[in-house]
Amino acid sequence: MRTVLGDVDPARLGTCDAHDHLFFHSPALPGQELTDPAAAAAELRAFAAAGGGSVVQWSPVGTGRRADALIRLSRRTGVQVIAATGLHQAAHTDPAVLDRVRGRLTELFVAELTEGIRAGDDPDAAPLPARAGLIKVAGDFHALAAHARASMTAAAEAHHATGAPIAVHHEAGTAAPEVLDLLCGRLGVPADRVVLGHLNRCPDLRMQRDVAASGAYLAFDGPSRAQQATDWRLLDTLTELAAAGHARQLLVGGDTTTAAARASTGGGPGMPFLLRVLRPRIEHALGAAVTADIFVANPARAYAVDWRR
Template identity: 60%
Template sequence: MSQAAIRTVLGDVPPGDLGACDAHDHLFLSGLISGPRPAGRELDDPAAAVAEARAFADLGGRAVVQWTPFGMGRRAGRLAEVSRAAGVHIVAATGLHQARHYTPALLERVGGRLAELFVAELTRGLHNDDDPDGPAGPARAGLIKVAGALHGLDAHARHVMSAAAEAHHATGAPVAVHLEGGTAALDAVDLLCGTLNVPPVRVILGHLGRSPDPRVPRQAADTGAFLAFDVPGPRAADARLLDVLTALVEAGHAGQVLLGTDTTTAAARATGGAGPGMPYLLGTLRPRLAERLGDGVAEAALVGNPARAFAVAW
């Protein structure tokens, strides 16, 4: 078996080289193919992406995991230059989001061969977002992004997750799950792990901090999956997040926590926007997390856990 490595857009790197990681974010995101986002909300400017990633790097950040999947403006051809210019590793995603983010024509075009598309993007290279049949670039994906619906898993989600599981079994790649509103975590695990035989340690559950039910993060942690919390920003929201993380750590789940800022609009960037942006993760949240739970927990959430969550014996 190959030695485990993390697949970045510039090539595979040893897990120990990943460093402080923003485990859930977006450098590029163009929203709905079926309709434009409001003006000023697109993440489509390479220079702005470099500035934001460089601000993160200036605080000691070494890696950014972009969860933007196929068809949502991930700018596959620009990720390598952003990585080089900002001095950070970038892990890109293949996969598919909720059906509402795509035109029916594109869904029909790729729907019958999703697993093939995912495997190709993980092993050969990323395609342009609107051309799954065109030439692939040199940058490869390092994870598979899927998404649940607000009230469980609809037929589209189940279809995409089935294809993601097939791609996982072919490559070993982790499957990252967007949980709309922080809901349906156990439904996703039941399908991916219980039915489709993806090991829980290869599943990353996102947005758990958004669940209105405080029991959900602990229930999700008990499955053995990794838990990706996106940083809310305001101090009151941070306090709630720290309470959730404290409960998880006290229950023995410190090794499953991942953190990211999930910047989805230009206005939310720290550079050129109102923030909090990527720098918030290390400049503000890390000190608060270390003060509450100790440097060891902060180091695990930002360095050790991502190195395990995204490492694959390709």
């Protein structure tokens, strides 16, 4: 497991928020940036106080991921942080960064996974003393446009060079079959190296069962202001998928993308909600063993890599 402080045994990951953001900014979300290190520290401390051990930050290149601050926060709070390389949708990526990295995606992804995240998201900059532990890419609404296909192709190439897992943003929960067809069918990425995000935003249980049959991991958002219409379906979805034999593929994360959604400095529910409120409800519905899979064992497998390869 590659954290910003170095490689650790996956067994030490502990209780995991499998998809969240400590730092994030997007041209498409002006005024809603996550840029405050003090607020991020407060959120991590609240998460740790609730029993949290690790957070996987899905903020990729060009979204203000702040690898330098992640190092300091992990040391000060004791929470292990896994950072991302990769590329989001063009609408969510700094245009200047897009210009710098275009045509060099595979090179950049591999370098950030093996050498260190590049300061200023500049492929020619010296590496920071923190390496990425996953590759984040994004699809489009019910489709994969040219930008998505280019970033996923580079992600697959970087995976084959390093073994790193690939985490995928699905716009409104759609296009998961198309993503699997491209990444796993055409580009040869093993399905168990792919994490499919946001699938609860499209509550199509038949589709969810179909993509789970591939062996990929399914990452569901915890309750959030942006996705509250899907909150009430989350427990039913997890219950149905576990009953269908996919309990060992389920992940849950908070996906906090705006300052207002933080628990410690905003209106919440934030990272600690996953453990204070959602985890007990999952345990009541699915039992202690499945809950331990979702929060501990599954993320340890999903994000584990033999970096000696």
